[in-house]
Amino acid sequence: MKLAIDETRCKGCNLCTKVCPYHIFQAGKKPNKKGIVLPELDRPERCANCRLQYLYGRTLCGVCQLTCPDQAIHWVDEEPYEPMKVAIEY
Amino acid sequence: MTRTEFWQGNIACAEGALAAGCRFFGGYPITPSTEVAEHMAVKLPKKNGVFIQMEDEIASIAAVIGASWTGARAMTATSGPGFSLMMENIGYAAMTETPCVIVNVQRGGPSTGQPTMGAQGDMMQCRFGSHGDYSIIALCPASVQEMYELTARAFNLADQYRVPVFLMADEIIGHMREKILVPDSVPLQQRKALVKGTLPFKPGADMIPGFPQFGKGYGVHVTGLTHDERGYPCATNPKLHETLVHRLVDKVEIARDQIADYDVINPDAEQVFIAYGAPVRTVQQLLHDRADEKIGFLRIRTVWPFPEKSLRAFKNAKRFLVPELNLGQIAREIERHTNVPVQSLPKLGGDLHTPQELREALEAGQ
Amino acid sequence: MSYEDWFRKDRLPHIFCAGCGNGTIINCTLAAIEQMDWKKDDTVFVSGIGCSSRASGYIITDSLHTTHGRAIAFATGVKMANPNLNVVVFTGDGDLAAIGGNHFIHACRRNIDITVVCMNNQIYGMTGGQGSPTTPKGCLSSTTPYGCVESPFDLSELAIAAGANYVSRWTSYHVKELEKAIKTGFETPGFSFIEALVQCPTAFGRRNKFKQVSDQIEYMKAHSLLKAKYDRLVESGEPVPTDMFIVGELAHRKRPVMGAKP
Ligand SMILES: Cc1ncc(C[n+]2csc(CCOP(=O)(O)OP(=O)(O)O)c2C)c(N)n1
Ligand code: SF4
Ligand code: SF4
Ligand code: SF4
Numbered sequence: 001m002k003l004a005i006d007e008t009r010c011k012g013c014n015l016c017t018k019v020c021p022y023h024i025f026q027a028g029k030k031p032n033k034k035g036i037v038l039p040e041l042d043r044p045e046r047c048a049n050c051r052l053q054y055l056y057g058r059t060l061c062g063v064c065q066l067t068c069p070d071q072a073i074h075w076v077d078e079e080p081y082e083p084m085k086v087a088i089e090y
Numbered sequence: 091m092t093r094t095e096f097w098q099g100n101i102a103c104a105e106g107a108l109a110a111g112c113r114f115f116g117g118y119p120i121t122p123s124t125e126v127a128e129h130m131a132v133k134l135p136k137k138n139g140v141f142i143q144m145e146d147e148i149a150s151i152a153a154v155i156g157a158s159w160t161g162a163r164a165m166t167a168t169s170g171p172g173f174s175l176m177m178e179n180i181g182y183a184a185m186t187e188t189p190c191v192i193v194n195v196q197r198g199g200p201s202t203g204q205p206t207m208g209a210q211g212d213m214m215q216c217r218f219g220s221h222g223d224y225s226i227i228a229l230c231p232a233s234v235q236e237m238y239e240l241t242a243r244a245f246n247l248a249d250q251y252r253v254p255v256f257l258m259a260d261e262i263i264g265h266m267r268e269k270i271l272v273p274d275s276v277p278l279q280q281r282k283a284l285v286k287g288t289l290p291f292k293p294g295a296d297m298i299p300g301f302p303q304f305g306k307g308y309g310v311h312v313t314g315l316t317h318d319e320r321g322y323p324c325a326t327n328p329k330l331h332e333t334l335v336h337r338l339v340d341k342v343e344i345a346r347d348q349i350a351d352y353d354v355i356n357p358d359a360e361q362v363f364i365a366y367g368a369p370v371r372t373v374q375q376l377l378h379d380r381a382d383e384k385i386g387f388l389r390i391r392t393v394w395p396f397p398e399k400s401l402r403a404f405k406n407a408k409r410f411l412v413p414e415l416n417l418g419q420i421a422r423e424i425e426r427h428t429n430v431p432v433q434s435l436p437k438l439g440g441d442l443h444t445p446q447e448l449r450e451a452l453e454a455g456q
Numbered sequence: 457m458s459y460e461d462w463f464r465k466d467r468l469p470h471i472f473c474a475g476c477g478n479g480t481i482i483n484c485t486l487a488a489i490e491q492m493d494w495k496k497d498d499t500v501f502v503s504g505i506g507c508s509s510r511a512s513g514y515i516i517t518d519s520l521h522t523t524h525g526r527a528i529a530f531a532t533g534v535k536m537a538n539p540n541l542n543v544v545v546f547t548g549d550g551d552l553a554a555i556g557g558n559h560f561i562h563a564c565r566r567n568i569d570i571t572v573v574c575m576n577n578q579i580y581g582m583t584g585g586q587g588s589p590t591t592p593k594g595c596l597s598s599t600t601p602y603g604c605v606e607s608p609f610d611l612s613e614l615a616i617a618a619g620a621n622y623v624s625r626w627t628s629y630h631v632k633e634l635e636k637a638i639k640t641g642f643e644t645p646g647f648s649f650i651e652a653l654v655q656c657p658t659a660f661g662r663r664n665k666f667k668q669v670s671d672q673i674e675y676m677k678a679h680s681l682l683k684a685k686y687d688r689l690v691e692s693g694e695p696v697p698t699d700m701f702i703v704g705e706l707a708h709r710k711r712p713v714m715g716a717k718p
Contacts (some may be wrong), residue, residue, distance in 0.1 A: 009468055013475030013657075018670050019631075037472075059458065066487060069479025070469055074460065077498035114537045117662070140536045145562040149529035152522065152559075156502070156533025161543065164533070182523050231651050240463065269475060304518040307497040311513050313521035322467060323513060323521075 001053050001075040003044035005075060010072035012036040016064045022046050025064065092271045099237040099264040100125035100167075100411055103193055103257065104133065106241030107165055109276045112191070113139035114164035116153035118146055118172060121205040121263040123195035126167035146174035151179040155188045159312065161281075161303040165244050168194035169261075171202060174213055174219075180254050181220030182314045187291075188300065189248035189281060193241070193257040195264040196415075207440025208261035210367055210415040214255045218395050223335050225342035227349060228256040228394035232370035233270045234375055240391060244275040247349065249281040252298055258393065260415065262368040262442060284308060288364060289319040297341035342395055350397035352390045359386025360408040361452055364424060366390040368442055369413040375445045376452075385452065393420060400429040409455055411435055413443045461488035463679075464516045471510060475669030477628035477654025481575050482511050484631055485544065488638035499542045502531040504556060507582045507656075508548035508575035525555030526564045531570050535715045536628070537568070542642070549576040549590040553609050556590070564618030567646040568698070569716040573638060574611060574649070577656035585659030596663040611651050612691075615708045621646030623707040627653040627676040630703065637705065646713040 002025065017039055024047055025039040028081040032038055043052060048060045053075060059065070065073045097105070104126045106132040107115075115130040127143070134141040140157070144150040150166045168176065173194050183190055183325050197206030199211045212219075216228050227247050230239040240258050241365065248255040272390055284300030292311040293299050302308035315323040316331045324330050342349070355377065363373045363385065370389050377385055382394075390397060401410070410432045412421040418434030425432045435451050437443050472478050489499070494678070499517045503509035505524035509660035510559050522530045535543045552560050552574050565572070579597055580586040587597040587604050590611065594603040615623045622644040624637040634652055641648030655661055655672035666672040681697065683704030689696050 011469070011474035013669050013671060015475060015480075015673065018673060045488075063631055066483045066635065067480055067628075068483070069472060069476055069628075070474075071460070071463060071479065071483065114533070116533060142532070142536055144529065144532070145558050148526060149532070149559055152526045152529035153533030153536070155522075156520065156530040156535075157537035158533075159518075160534055160538035162537040164537065178523055179526065302518075304500050304520075305498060305538055309496065309516050311517060311519045311521065312514065314523060315521070323510075373510070 001050050002078045003041060003047050003050055004074060005038055005041070006074065007032060007038060009070045010036060010038050011070050012038060013069065015067050015069065016038060018062050019067045035069070045051045062084060063065045091115060092273045095270050095272050096267060097234055097270050098125060098267045099259065100195065101129050101232070102130035102234045102237040102270055103167070103259065103264070104243045105272065106276070108133055108137065108237035108451075109189070110163060110242040112163045112165050112245060112280065113137065114154065114157035114162040115139070115141050115166065116144050116150040116157070116164070117166045117168065117170045118144055120151050120172045122197055122264050122357045123169045123193060125264070126193055128194070146177060147175040149226060151176040151183070151190075151192065152324070153177060154190050155179060155183050155186075159188050159304045160444050163249070165191035165193065167195065168206040169195050169205075170199045172213060173215065177219045177370070181224065183254045184220065184224035184226065185314045186253070187252035187338070189252050190254050190273050190303055191241070191244045191248055191399070192254055192256065193259065196258065196260040198438065204440050208368055208402055208415060208442075209440065210258070210260055210419070213258060213416065213419045216258055225339045226254050226256060226344060226394055227251065227392065229260050229264055229391055230366040230393050231391070232367055233263065234266060234270045234393065238270060238272065239276070243378045246277065246279040250279055251345065252281075252301065253342055253358040256394075258367065259439070260368050273378045276302065276354050287373070290321045291317060292319040293337060293341070297337050303334050346395045346397065347399060349392055349395060351392045352388060352398065352400045354400065354403040355387040355389065356384045357386065357403050358406055359384055359404065360406050361455070362386030362388060362404045362407045362410050363448070364388040364390065364410050364412045366393050366420065367415070369415065372413065372443045372445055379445060396423050396427070397423060401428045401430070411448070413448060413449055414439065459483070459490040462486045462489065462515055462517070464514050467514050470514050471530055473658045475655065475657045476507065477652075478508050478511060478575050478657070480484050480631060481573060481634070481654060482514060484635040485573055485638050487635045488642060491639055494651060498540060499544070500534055501544050501546060501693075502527045502534060504548070504551035505547040505582070506551045506580070508577070508595040509546055511546040525551050525617070526548050526559060527551065528556060528559040528570070528572065530569045531602050532563060535568060535570050539548065539611035539707065539715050539717055540544040543570040545570060545572040547572060548643070549574060549578060549611065553589040554616070555613055561618040562618040563616065564615050564647050566714045567619055567621055567711050568603045568714045569645055569647070571638070571641045571648040575654045576611060576651055577660055578608075579656055579660040581656045581659045585663065596659075597625070612649065612706050615647075617650040619647070619711055620649045620707065621709055621711055622648035624705045625651040625653070625684070625701070625703050627703065628655060629673050629677045630680070633703075640705070640708070644708065645716050646711060655715055664698045665680050698703055
């Protein structure tokens with residue numbers, strides 16, 4: 001699974017940047033066509049949910065998704081072999 | 091098989107509602123309507139229905155509307171001050187096309203006025219009391235028998251046209267006791283259900299959408315905001331608002347003739363009384379006392395939408411005399427529909443006109 | 457599988473301002489519902505008028521968006537007429553405690569089996585930022601331009617005093633806790649009241665020195681005092697900080713209930 005921000009819904013409030021324990025969401029820099037500055041994802045494959053959602057059959061953590069007031073955060077399926085190697089941090 | 095009873099008007103009203111399948115009553119005590127609530131409190135629990143005394147009349151009508159969306163036939167009963175409190179949610183019922191029955195046993199107003207005295211001062215309020223344009227149906231009983239029958243009919247009309255229907259009684263009829271013939275059953279006409287797959291607020295040929303009852307899988311959103319046929323708020327589209335409000339009004343207005351209920355007595359007369367509610371009884375007495383004179387009488391049971399065609403039944407009419415327990419609210423409506431001179435015979439204070447008073451009015455103009 | 461299925465997707469994005477906490481509360485409510493075995497067909501959302509009350513329109517179930525302050529009265533009718541339905545009310549602080557205050561306390565007294573989620577943004581958001589019954593003393597609003605001089609209501613205390621079976625308060629920062637509280641509210645027979653403090657960046661934050669949405673989130677995080685901690689402070693006789701509000705489960709009891717499923 002892959003973390004994704006729905007551009008049609010995100011209003012650029014940056015609340016997601018405050019809540020992720022891995023700081024995956026970073027404040028964006030340039031506005032999109034609607035003038036909204038979407039957050040950028042920093043190595044989203046680190047998200048517990050991306051890796052383990054299928055395995056556990058339920059949402060793990062999911063704090064960003066619950067917090068996002070605009071229902072803009074979700075996980076989408078990935079192409080086979082798409083996941084990158086997870087960088088383990090100590 | 092009918093059975094004979096000797097009932098008070100308010101009891102007959104409650105019994106008429108029960109016969110029509112009313113299974114939810116939300117109300118707040120107020121003279122002179124309280125007996126309706128008290129009787130429902132006794133009877134509804136035994137019929138698997140719900141009686142709930144709410145914290146005020148605003149909550150009462152709100153609960154009634156909520157109950158109606160679960161498919162229940164629901165009603166409330168009140169009088170002037172409570173009626174005033176209900177107005178905002180009555181507009182909500184009109185906008186959301188919620189079937190419901192509101193009984194107003196009218197008393198003298200304004201304000202607290204005369205709690206124990208009859209009046210007909212809320213006739214315009216029931217038609218126009220909430221803000222914005224809409225249409226409703228109002229019935230006026232003039233006997234205990236009609237308290238029963240018109241209440242039962244009110245539920246059918248509410249379900250058929252999806253509007254709030256008012257039983258505009260008065261203290262005199264509400265508290266009067268007389269003989270009543272109670273039928274075994276009353277005619278029942280249920281709500282037309284929404285056909286699955288159709289938009290919830292898309293009207294049929296009769297301008298009325300099918301009813302998407304809660305809990306049946308329609309997933310309908312009901313809002314008092316201007317809404318499109320999906321039921322979604324769309325409050326800034328002028329065209330949509332105009333179309334919606336026109337439909338809310340027209341669906342009742344085009345059915346005027348089907349809704350209308352009145353009696354035409356002595357249609358050839360030149361002098362014609364027009365009455366609804368308690369004053370009907372004084373006119374009847376006068377007609378009885380002067381049977382040889384063939385005085386004209388239009389006795390109206392459905393005041394809103396006003397059955398304007400009924401006026402044309404009196405081809406020779408030179409004058410319409412309208413005794414009312416208010417300062418001429420319906421007389422003014424009649425004027426709108428006819429070129430025949432209309433004489434309002436207002437009476438306030440709680441007493442009925444006497445036959446003598448009506449006779450004098452009749453003679454004074456001849 | 458996920459609570460996202462409960463959204464009326466064709467109506468998103470919703471009308472709330474960027475960063476408005478209301479959206480978060482809808483998420484938490486739906487996430488809690490997803491854990492119950494409630495069917496969409498048997499669930500009804502009722503709301504009043506206000507930004508917060510628009511929430512009902514974004515959910516796929518039957519929903520009744522009513523008049524200002526009256527949501528609980530409408531919900532009482534729905535629930536009493538069909539106790540098999542699960543009835544959830546969304547309301548705002550003005551809707552619930554000002555114009556609808558009477559319906560609120562009476563529903564608590566009756567202990568009718570519904571769950572009320574109040575998005576308390578301490579202001580009238582929809583009408584542009586007037587003071588509400590929960591605007592804290594000294595706060596600025598368009599009708600308290602010199603600072604609010606009235607004392608605010610503690611909505612949860614009110615619910616407890618009036619008899620609600622379940623009362624809990626969290627904020628839009630505490631999403632997981634809030635989700636759990638709402639779920640417990642659903643599970644508890646009787647009147648369940650969940651007060652969710654939310655940020656209203658547009659009408660409240662802007663006037664009250666919260667420049668960024670996140671500033672208000674940080675404030676709520678820093679000023680919420682856990683119920684357990686509060687109890688410990690009281691027990692040990694230590695002073696309770698006056699600028700903090702208590703969060704957590706505030707009441708959970710078994711008073712007689714009205715309108716429960718047969
Ligand atoms: C009877 C009535 N009075 C006033 C209003 C105007 N009005 C609309 S929303 C609102 C305030 C809503 O405040 P709150 O419940 O706190 O919700 P919020 O918008 O802050 O979420 C008011 C006063 C109304 N719609 N109806
Ligand atoms: S919380 Fe949601 S709306 Fe806000 S910036 Fe992040 S993705 Fe966008
Ligand atoms: S689910 Fe948790 S870890 Fe994953 S991105 Fe969201 S907040 Fe971060
Ligand atoms: S005005 Fe306030 S409460 Fe209303 S949508 Fe905007 S941020 Fe939310």
